[in-house]
Amino acid sequence: MLDLDDGAKSAERILAFRDEEGDVSRDYVDAVAQAVEAGDAEKVRDLVRPFHEADQGALIEALPADARARLIGLLGDVFDFAALTEVDDSIREELLDELPTKTVIEGMKDLESDDAVYILEDLDKDEQNEILEGLPASERVALQKSLDYPEDSAGRLMQTELVAVPPFWTAGQTLDHLHATEDLPQSFFEVFVVDPGHRLLGQIFLDKLVRSPRIERVDALMSTDRRRVHATEDQEQVARLFERYNLVSAPVVDEAERLVGVVTIDDVVDVIQEEADEDVKALGGVRWDEELSDTVMTIARSRFVWLFVNLITAFVASAVLGLFEGQLQKMVALAVLAPIVASQGGNAATQTMTVAVRALAVRELGAGNAFRVTLRESLVGLLNGIGFGLLTGAVASLWFQDWNIGAVICIAMLVNLVAGALGGILIPLTLEKVGADPAVSSGVFVTTVTDVVGFFSFLGIATLWFGLG
């Protein structure tokens, strides 16, 4: 799928970086690993030089753990430290521990501030300070300012390199400035217009700038309607803003509306991806920060917690079964069929909950439509409850040759599917209301509801119907 760089094409025709599935090719990794093993710096550099920082990051992940730091050592200035923003957190932390501080400082000097902050923020205070002290004063101050903003805020996400001009400049003057100035950001899409107090007045995209009459003043050309984010705003809100207005970048301002940085879409894409990941994992009972590179013990411990909570709810459901021990003994068919009622309710409730949690996450579900959606889910539960009640009833009647048992399971199924629908929507809504993350905790409550209601309704109705009390 990918074209290699020209450099790659000429230097290493034989070794394709990625295989057809887009994974880093085994042959390539082996070749690099061998060269690292042999300490052949020139070979290593030739192999790695042609590749993009993201590919360098993928290579690091694919290498054996003990070859990673040595690779970076051998690569010297061929290694792009931005590659470290592309690897798993745990691998990055290991690497930063292993690498000499001097190497890290040298590598950090070439980074844009957002990448530098991304790497620094996971280190502990001492390591951070050691690295910061090795950097030139201007960079240090900018990074320190970003790091002072709360975790997961726009201030952490932004880069501080940007182009800002005064409102009285003309388009021509601005273009000449861009043309003549050495010290510009590595890449940028717009020029910001600020007042003498560095307060943001507006911005002009480059495509508009090059199309404008040279004599026009920038404050006449700039758009003032564009969205800005505050440095303390949470990154999820920033992501919402980018999604909603299809932004490519957005200025970041401080509490006095002074321009302090710019957030670009590539960082926001990471946030969106991260968020979606967290939702998927949370719904599956996995911690949001679990990574494929974690150790067995770390994973076992983090999953234990969720399973422990589930075990308690499983015992609660069993206790309900225990209430009906006598009835189960008299009619063992009840013991055989009860799990069907509970499981079908659980699955229906999970469907509703999934829709609710995701709609809450992307803000499609709110006070405005909560009632309507709840009503709709209840009706869906009722309809499917009737359908599955009749179906299960028929099968159970045939199985146990007793239409009474079919009638009982039919009613219980209907009750549990409606209960599941209500639980599936009301529990996430309530959790959101009280400030808990619905993706994380809805599942436990919802299946508790359907297990308890399923067992209780089925066995309760059976007790009455058959006079088993």
Add this chain to the structure above:
Amino acid sequence: MLDLDDGAKSAERILAFRDEEGDVSRDYVDAVAQAVEAGDAEKVRDLVRPFHEADQGALIEALPADARARLIGLLGDVFDFAALTEVDDSIREELLDELPTKTVIEGMKDLESDDAVYILEDLDKDEQNEILEGLPASERVALQKSLDYPEDSAGRLMQTELVAVPPFWTAGQTLDHLHATEDLPQSFFEVFVVDPGHRLLGQIFLDKLVRSPRIERVDALMSTDRRRVHATEDQEQVARLFERYNLVSAPVVDEAERLVGVVTIDDVVDVIQEEADEDVKALGGVRWDEELSDTVMTIARSRFVWLFVNLITAFVASAVLGLFEGQLQKMVALAVLAPIVASQGGNAATQTMTVAVRALAVRELGAGNAFRVTLRESLVGLLNGIGFGLLTGAVASLWFQDWNIGAVICIAMLVNLVAGALGGILIPLTLEKVGADPAVSSGVFVTTVTDVVGFFSFLGIATLWFGLG
């Protein structure tokens, strides 16, 4: 969070468009609905004019269904048809049915080609043709070409408006061209360099162009290393490419490497969001295209299918219980405890499955690490199996005052958690291998495994232990 446009600030100070939670404010929607009701075109226009297309889309979604088409009619040219790309599919289709074809054609004329294709592609062939025939020939041809590419391909996602120059032009010449030409794309980030056969040679971002010496030729300035996509490539692959290399845009080429369009990051963000949504929904047993605006019947029907499959597996699990009817009758404690073994195994397996499905989706899991991850998951299952086996065994022993029953559930729990771990990883891997979507179908198989293994191991071991056979 949002600043309103200047226009909005002066025209309608009193009505904020969004409330503090970012939802469209009720007061604003009511004011618009009233003005629509009264047929007051001027009022409607004043209320809506200041807002971005995305806000106009949100307004349409928030309005009662019967007011939507009338709003668009009253707005006339104040309505930005791009707003239709921001609303739910079902609402868009309804609206396009209701609106006079002439209105739709007029609205489509102002759209970038990617937005136009997005709106057109869901219509049936007749409607598509009717609209296409009303458009100017050049637009019609471009749209038709996009529509001829397969659904969900890069060709559908791209916009055909772009700037391309020959390789022998200089930077100065190119800038002068941009300055003097009227008919440029609404917004663009780069200039493409093409040969006389319109084959892509390279591209230059605007920030690089304005910084370059005016006399330099573009083929000396252009970067050739950037990634391109083929028009027939699937949008998910396009999204992977953008994510991997932090792209803002990418050229689209046809089979002859001719430049046919450009995909921009805003469209890719939608794809990423959509994909994540599909994974979340699929794991929760909900169809990927279910939307909050769907009708009760549509939803009930689409969810029925998944629940039906689950019902079959629930009956299979119950049949396993049925095999042990005699044992259940002799020891009712077994009937009470069996669901705990099954449920705990199901939850542990779901954890593993969630990690596996997501890692497959974002291509972190592949042939290279499948074995290692499987081994790791098995060990996690073993560790947690031992932990929960002992815990459950202790509680069960106390509950039923019989350490034998504790011993039996302890072993069964261990067996089922290891089985769950293996099922949770091997089932998604196998489904991926045979070309099925692991997110959609893993759940059913996985819970079948843990229900069957859970019931069978617990009751089988109990039969042997207590000599109940």
